[in-house]
Amino acid sequence: xxxxxxxxxxxxxxxxxxxxxxxxxxxxxxxxxxxxxxxxxxxxxxxxxxxxxxxxxxxxxxxxxxxxxxxxxxxxxxxxxxxxxxxxxxxxxxxxxxxxxxxxxxxxxxxxxxxxxxxxxxxxxxxxxxxxxxxxxxxxxxxxxxxxxxxxxxxxxxxxxxxxxxxxxxxxxxxxxxxxxxxxxxxxxxxxxxxxxxxxxxxxxxxxxxxxxxxxxxxxxxxxxxxxxxxxxxxxxxxxxxxxxxxxxxxxxxxxxxxxxxxxxxxxxxxxxxxxxxxxxxxxxxxxxxxxxxxxxxxxxxxxx
Amino acid sequence: xxxxxxxxxxxxxxxxxxxxxxxxxxxxxxxxxxxxxxxxxxxxxxxxxxxxxxxxxxxxxxxxxxxxxxxxxxxxxxxxxxxxxxxxxxxxxxxxxxxxxxxxxxxxxxxxxxxxxxxxxxxxxxxxxxxxxxxxxxxxxxxxxxxxxxxxxxxxxxxxxxxxxxxxxxxxxxxxxxxxxxxxxxxxxxxxxxxxxxxxxxxxxxxxxxxxxxxxxxxxxxxxxxxxxxxxxxxxxxxxxxxxxxxxxxxxxxxxxxxxxxxxxxxxxxxxxxxxxxxxxxxxxxxxxxxxxxxxxxxxxxxxx
Numbered sequence: 099x100x101x102x103x104x105x106x107x108x109x110x111x112x113x114x115x116x117x118x119x120x121x122x123x124x125x126x127x128x129x130x131x132x133x134x135x136x137x138x139x140x141x142x143x144x145x146x147x148x149x150x151x152x153x154x155x156x157x158x159x160x161x162x163x164x165x166x167x168x169x170x171x172x173x174x175x176x177x178x179x180x181x182x183x184x185x186x187x188x189x190x191x192x193x194x195x196x197x198x199x200x201x202x203x204x205x206x207x208x209x210x211x212x213x214x215x216x217x218x219x220x221x222x223x224x225x226x227x228x229x230x231x232x233x234x235x236x237x238x239x240x241x242x243x244x245x246x247x248x249x250x251x252x253x254x255x256x257x258x259x260x261x262x263x264x265x266x267x268x269x270x271x272x273x274x275x276x277x278x279x280x281x282x283x284x285x286x287x288x289x290x291x292x293x294x295x296x297x298x299x300x301x302x303x304x305x306x307x308x309x310x311x312x313x314x315x316x317x318x319x320x321x322x323x324x325x326x327x328x329x330x331x332x333x334x335x336x337x338x339x340x341x342x343x344x345x346x347x348x349x350x351x352x353x354x355x356x357x358x359x360x361x362x363x364x365x366x367x368x369x370x371x372x373x374x375x376x377x378x379x380x381x382x383x384x385x386x387x388x389x390x391x392x393x394x395x396x397x398x399x400x401x402x403x
Numbered sequence: 404x405x406x407x408x409x410x411x412x413x414x415x416x417x418x419x420x421x422x423x424x425x426x427x428x429x430x431x432x433x434x435x436x437x438x439x440x441x442x443x444x445x446x447x448x449x450x451x452x453x454x455x456x457x458x459x460x461x462x463x464x465x466x467x468x469x470x471x472x473x474x475x476x477x478x479x480x481x482x483x484x485x486x487x488x489x490x491x492x493x494x495x496x497x498x499x500x501x502x503x504x505x506x507x508x509x510x511x512x513x514x515x516x517x518x519x520x521x522x523x524x525x526x527x528x529x530x531x532x533x534x535x536x537x538x539x540x541x542x543x544x545x546x547x548x549x550x551x552x553x554x555x556x557x558x559x560x561x562x563x564x565x566x567x568x569x570x571x572x573x574x575x576x577x578x579x580x581x582x583x584x585x586x587x588x589x590x591x592x593x594x595x596x597x598x599x600x601x602x603x604x605x606x607x608x609x610x611x612x613x614x615x616x617x618x619x620x621x622x623x624x625x626x627x628x629x630x631x632x633x634x635x636x637x638x639x640x641x642x643x644x645x646x647x648x649x650x651x652x653x654x655x656x657x658x659x660x661x662x663x664x665x666x667x668x669x670x671x672x673x674x675x676x677x678x679x680x681x682x683x684x685x686x687x688x689x690x691x692x693x694x695x696x697x698x699x700x701x702x703x704x705x706x707x708x
Contacts, residue, residue: 190464
């Protein structure tokens with residue numbers, strides 16, 4: 099880092115267009131932590147660069163103030179409109195990616211989202227977590243391994259998803275059974291897990307607030323691509339927060355929170371007969387035809403403690 | 404502007420660290436106005452650049468969400484915490500400067516602030532606007548002219564300031580008389596105006612909210628340099644929103660909202676005797692000694708309609 103200081107870099111007593119960043123950042127006290135200094139200097143630098151680039155009118159500046167205020171006023175204990183804003187601007191996904199750079203071959207992560215509930219019921223493999231009986235049946239099956247393909251017995255596969263109407267149980271407490279489409283499965287001795295569910299649906303993020311209005315003004319729709327959420331964990335491994343996305347979802351390439359990663363798109367195969375099932379190595383699962391099947395393996399990396 | 408497009412510039416269906424800006428901005432609809440496109444592209448570009456520079460942890464990202472939420476929740480009909488945030492980061496002043504680039508010699512502008520009230524009482528020149536009798540007496544006297552020094556008779560000088568305790572009347576509705584330290588004066592045939600008041604005091608911006616906490620964490624104090632607010636206007640001229648700052652204020656070089664401009668610092672002279680007054684060309688103003696005197700001229704530019 100260049101440690102030379104000039105009049106402008108040191109800032110001035112009086113702010114002008116040329117010295118503005120250094121003048122604001124120069125006010126920080128000597129006792130401020132280096133991390134806080136770095137973060138806030140960056141915030142000021144980019145805010146000022148943005149202001150100089152777009153040269154907002156007073157009215158536009160006031161609109162920005164009003165928008166942020168409306169976003170704040172929309173936030174409650176159960177609604178986080180600033181996270182939605184971060185989501186639709188791609189910032190949440192970027193933070194996710196930056197914090198989880200994994201070796202090639204490891205399962206990539208994506209956003210946690212607001213609908214996770216800890217302590218979902220633990221089920222034996224093969225259990226159906228679709229408690230409302232809606233939608234197209236689905237079998238999810240696969241293995242949890244390390245980077246070399248060694249099974250990780252006992253790895254926990256914590257899963258949650260929407261029902262066939264595109265809602266999570268917590269969004270429809272009076273309609274869906276408790277813990278509908280949630281469950282925790284443990285990998286067997288060979289790393290394998292499997293469970294029954296329903297095919298997930300795409301759904302809109304809550305768009306009745308200022309972030310929904312912004313999406314409208316940007317000519318964007320509020321839909322997330324259909325997906326199933328997973329947190330896969332095992333002692334000694336870095337837990338991975340991720341989704342899988344059915345490859346036939348029309349919103350795959352335009353997920354409104356930018357959560358889709360190419361490596362997380364999965365083939366949902368339609369199984370129409372016992373012949374289809376045999377071809378996929380499924381055996382007799384006592385599931386009525388037709389149903390969907392996805393084979394999905396998770397690859398964990400050692401934890402870095 | 405370079406109109407070539409590359410894969411990255413066009414964005415991708417799937418966001419990654421390299422393509423993130425183009426991917427988010429590429430989602431904007433074709434019907435979005437060019438101005439909206441420019442503004443939001445800039446917002447996304449700088450937000451992502453900032454995120455990549457500081458690489459926030461999940462905890463830091465959550466802190467940012469929580470901070471913005473707290474700022475939003477502090478906003479009410481009578482308190483605008485997002486404007487305070489814009490103020491202490493120098494953004495408000497920058498917007499002010501960008502929107503009022505004036506020819507050399509013209510009175511420079513500064514922030515309006517939250518305490519202006521329209522329709523203050525109109526007084527004849529020489530009236531005392533200090534209705535609570537507190538503080539050190541002050542005489543303000545000067546001329547309103549154009550860039551060539553020609554007087555602008557009838558120009559309106561709309562003035563407001565704190566009392567000697569550092570509060571505006573609207574902040575102490577039960578303590579100060581209505582319209583204390585506010586008034587509108589009209590320039591005479593020769594462009595001159597004058598009025599009596601009290602010497603303004605430095606004061607803290609409201610610092611009992613999240614912005615005050617941020618100032619604390621930045622090692623900064625919440626004080627504005629002492630000042631008197633003016634809006635000076637006349638038909639055919641661009642109205643100027645400005646302050647003057649007494650040159651003896653200890654916070655002159657560290658105004659917490661960066662509102663001070665070098666050209667707006669004014670000499671507040673102490674007048675101790677009729678001899679002093681005569682030396683300053685003040686004649687007999689029937690004011691008890693000692694009092695303060697400031698001579699201040701406003702130079703307006705033609706309106707650009």
